Amino acid sequence: MSAFHELVKGIWKENPVLVLSLGMCPSLATSSSAKNGLGMGLATTFVLLFSNLVISLIRNAVPSKIRIPCYIVVIATFVTVVDLVMQAYAQTLYNALGIFIPLIVVNCIVLGRAEAFASKNTILNSAFDGLGMGLGFTLALTVIGMIREFLAAGTLFQIQLVSGWEYGFSVMGQAPGGFIVMGFVLAAMNVYNRRRAEKNGQTYAVPQELDCRHCNICRLAESAPHKEQ
Amino acid sequence: MSKNSSNLFYLGVFLCLVCAAAAGIMGSAAALTREPIEKAKVKKVSDGLREVLPAFDNDPMKDSRSIGDVQWYAATNAEKPVGYAARISVSSGYGGRIEALVSFHPDGAIRTFIVTGHGETPGLGSQAVDRVRQRTLAGLIRGEKAPEGLPPNRILDQYAGHSAAKPGDAWKRPWKLKKDGGDAEYVSGATISSRAVNELAWKAASAFEAYRAAQKEERNK
Numbered sequence: 309m310s311a312f313h314e315l316v317k318g319i320w321k322e323n324p325v326l327v328l329s330l331g332m333c334p335s336l337a338t339s340s341s342a343k344n345g346l347g348m349g350l351a352t353t354f355v356l357l358f359s360n361l362v363i364s365l366i367r368n369a370v371p372s373k374i375r376i377p378c379y380i381v382v383i384a385t386f387v388t389v390v391d392l393v394m395q396a397y398a399q400t401l402y403n404a405l406g407i408f409i410p411l412i413v414v415n416c417i418v419l420g421r422a423e424a425f426a427s428k429n430t431i432l433n434s435a436f437d438g439l440g441m442g443l444g445f446t447l448a449l450t451v452i453g454m455i456r457e458f459l460a461a462g463t464l465f466q467i468q469l470v471s472g473w474e475y476g477f478s479v480m481g482q483a484p485g486g487f488i489v490m491g492f493v494l495a496a497m498n499v500y501n502r503r504r505a506e507k508n509g510q511t512y513a514v515p516q517e518l519d520c521r522h523c524n525i526c527r528l529a530e531s532a533p534h535k536e537q
Numbered sequence: 538m539s540k541n542s543s544n545l546f547y548l549g550v551f552l553c554l555v556c557a558a559a560a561g562i563m564g565s566a567a568a569l570t571r572e573p574i575e576k577a578k579v580k581k582v583s584d585g586l587r588e589v590l591p592a593f594d595n596d597p598m599k600d601s602r603s604i605g606d607v608q609w610y611a612a613t614n615a616e617k618p619v620g621y622a623a624r625i626s627v628s629s630g631y632g633g634r635i636e637a638l639v640s641f642h643p644d645g646a647i648r649t650f651i652v653t654g655h656g657e658t659p660g661l662g663s664q665a666v667d668r669v670r671q672r673t674l675a676g677l678i679r680g681e682k683a684p685e686g687l688p689p690n691r692i693l694d695q696y697a698g699h700s701a702a703k704p705g706d707a708w709k710r711p712w713k714l715k716k717d718g719g720d721a722e723y724v725s726g727a728t729i730s731s732r733a734v735n736e737l738a739w740k741a742a743s744a745f746e747a748y749r750a751a752q753k754e755e756r757n758k
Binding site: 368369371372377378381382388389392393395396403466468469471478481482 | 540541542543547551552555556559562563566567570574577580581654658661669670672673674726
């Protein structure tokens with residue numbers, strides 16, 4: 309598979325939020341407006357790209373018994389660096405996203421890609437995988453954020469599209485609205501995939517490698533990929 | 538000694554090395570960004586002062602004193618005082634601490650009021666604290682420029698002109714929300730945020746006299 313494939317799959321076919329359903333907590337929390345979604349997505353993309361790169365680089369040296377602590381240390385280091393750099397050079401963005409940045413450490417997508425992809429693939433492919441997954445995350449968060457912001461306030465990126473929305477649908481800007489919009493977007497994604505499969509005369513089912521099994525995080529102890537004999 | 542090792546000593550040393558490398562990277566990042574972060578913090582306050590105070594030609598960041606937990610800044614133009622600003626915070630917001638800059642006319646009436654940090658619910662409590670420049674699509678297409686000055690906010694703006702000590706002020710003291718028997722408007726559905734904003738305004742306004750007294754005392758020395 310080419311590096312280009314690794315880049316593109318994260319954006320649509322294996323979108324981390326909409327298909328893999330990973331990292332739901334930060335996705336719901338930060339998609340309250342288009343700007344927040346975009347900012348959180350880009351910060352996560354940066355961390356994903358570099359954590360995948362470094363983990364792929366050290367994948368043959370790290371003893372498999374302590375690989376998870378090592379990955380977490382690498383990820384946490386990058387998150388701290390992003391936090392400091394943002395605080396120093398992008399104060400406005402930091403004011404909006406400051407409380408979410410530390411959440412990237414525990415964002416399941418980052419550790420999920422480290423364990424499921426970067427620990428088994430070449431540096432180049434891992435970097436493209438991280439970039440693609442990050443862009444897919446950004447896209448999903450921005451789209452959900454745009455829908456929620458529009459419904460809650462009649463604005464997009466803080467530009468008023470519909471006037472007289474003062475008594476807007478403010479629940480959409482809060483957690484329940486996040487769940488509702490996420491549900492509709494997931495449903496739309498499935499309907500689209502099913503229609504497309506029907507057109508080709510097939511029935512759509514979630515590909516086996518993309519269901520819950522792809523992530524492995526629940527079964528870390530029993531299914532170590534490099535188990536000793 | 539390699540990937541499949543289960544030698545505890547080797548595993549421990551390896552993890553230590555990884556952590557040491559990470560600590561090195563984080564330490565140098567912290568050292569490199571310390572100065573810009575300090576500058577950004579100072580700049581945030583001085584930008585805020587420029588927004589809430591009338592034109593001044595001194596450096597209010599230097600003409601500053603703290604009384605209790607309120608940090609005061611004095612602005613002068615051609616040696617004459619033109620206004621004062623208080624950096625203040627309360628912890629009674631719906632999402633914890635709310636920080637604000639409240640500026641005063643020299644006679645102790647509130648001039649304007651901005652919230653510099655808060656954790657209120659977006660779209661609900663944030664209506665009481667955020668000054669958002671509202672742009673419209675039609676305006677953007679026509680190429681309208683943003684008007685000068687602070688964007689309006691009906692909750693924050695209602696405190697302008699009120700004073701905690703001046704006789705004849707229409708508001709009952711201490712200031713309260715209308716639903717608590719006072720005179721201040723509030724955002725329905727965001728009473729806690731509105732109460733916190735009211736508390737901020739009252740705390741700053743009622744601290745003004747003490748600040749002026751301390752300032753006079755210093756001048757008389």
